[in-house]
Amino acid sequence: MNILKNIKGFYELSLMEWKGVVSSIIFLGGCNFRCIYCHNYDMAFNPKDIPSKDLDDILNNLDNRKGWVDGVVISGGEPTIYGEELIDFLLIFKKRGLKTKIYTNGYNYDVIEKIVDKKIVDEISMDIKHIPGKYEEIIKVKLPELEDRILASINILKRAKINKEFRLTAVKGVHSLEDIKKISELISPEKIILQNVTNDCVRDAYKELITPFTDEEIKCFEKKIEVDHGY
Ligand code: SF4
Numbered sequence: 001m002n003i004l005k006n007i008k009g010f011y012e013l014s015l016m017e018w019k020g021v022v023s024s025i026i027f028l029g030g031c032n033f034r035c036i037y038c039h040n041y042d043m044a045f046n047p048k049d050i051p052s053k054d055l056d057d058i059l060n061n062l063d064n065r066k067g068w069v070d071g072v073v074i075s076g077g078e079p080t081i082y083g084e085e086l087i088d089f090l091l092i093f094k095k096r097g098l099k100t101k102i103y104t105n106g107y108n109y110d111v112i113e114k115i116v117d118k119k120i121v122d123e124i125s126m127d128i129k130h131i132p133g134k135y136e137e138i139i140k141v142k143l144p145e146l147e148d149r150i151l152a153s154i155n156i157l158k159r160a161k162i163n164k165e166f167r168l169t170a171v172k173g174v175h176s177l178e179d180i181k182k183i184s185e186l187i188s189p190e191k192i193i194l195q196n197v198t199n200d201c202v203r204d205a206y207k208e209l210i211t212p213f214t215d216e217e218i219k220c221f222e223k224k225i226e227v228d229h230g231y
Pocket of ligand 1: 031032033034035037038039040041044076077078105
């Protein structure tokens with residue numbers, strides 16, 4: 001793999017992607033999951049079809065906006081599929097005095113552990129797909145040691161002295177209130193961030209599998225989780 005040939009997108013400025021941090025976003029192509037609700041499926045599944053961005057151009061852009069941009073968010077796709085290359089990649093930005101955040105699906109716990117131990121990441125946002133035993137309903141691939149690796153990542157992040165967030169994209173008919181409660185317990189004392197699924201940017205083959213909850217249902221879930229965990 002070559003991380004530098006798989007830089008598939010760059011947003012110069014975001015005020016929303018990272019709470020309290022003015023950031024640029026880099027998208028890396030490729031992913032080991034095939035989630036039914038993936039909105040970035042071309043980038044995740046067919047990165048070769050998307051032209052790559054030049055790292056030097058991105059660095060020039062960041063250097064020109066020094067003092068305005070505080071951090072770089074590495075999104076995807078799945079950044080951790082690049083293994084050790086991700087470490088060197090993050091270091092490029094840390095050496096420029098920028099904060100770094102990554103999004104991950106949590107499968108490559110060993111990569112997550114390394115970047116946490118090396119203190120080259122300031123925030124990690126991990127997507128939780130389902131409860132252990134039901135992951136394949138969402139990710140649609142069989143991967144070795146799947147549940148153990150996800151649990152390992154959760155535990156690494158719970159211990160890590162960095163900002164962390166756990167997100168669940170809730171799909172009606174796939175996630176029940178009981179599932180959401182179990183996931184909430186799994187990541188406790190951290191709090192799950194519930195996102196309602198949308199089916200407008202997903203692959204046609206999966207559109208029928210995806211039904212959003214109503215806003216009221218999501219609010220009700222949030223309330224029940226709060227009550228159960230005494231937040
Ligand atoms: S982990 Fe993220 S990028 Fe990969 S398939 Fe799932 S939603 Fe898409």
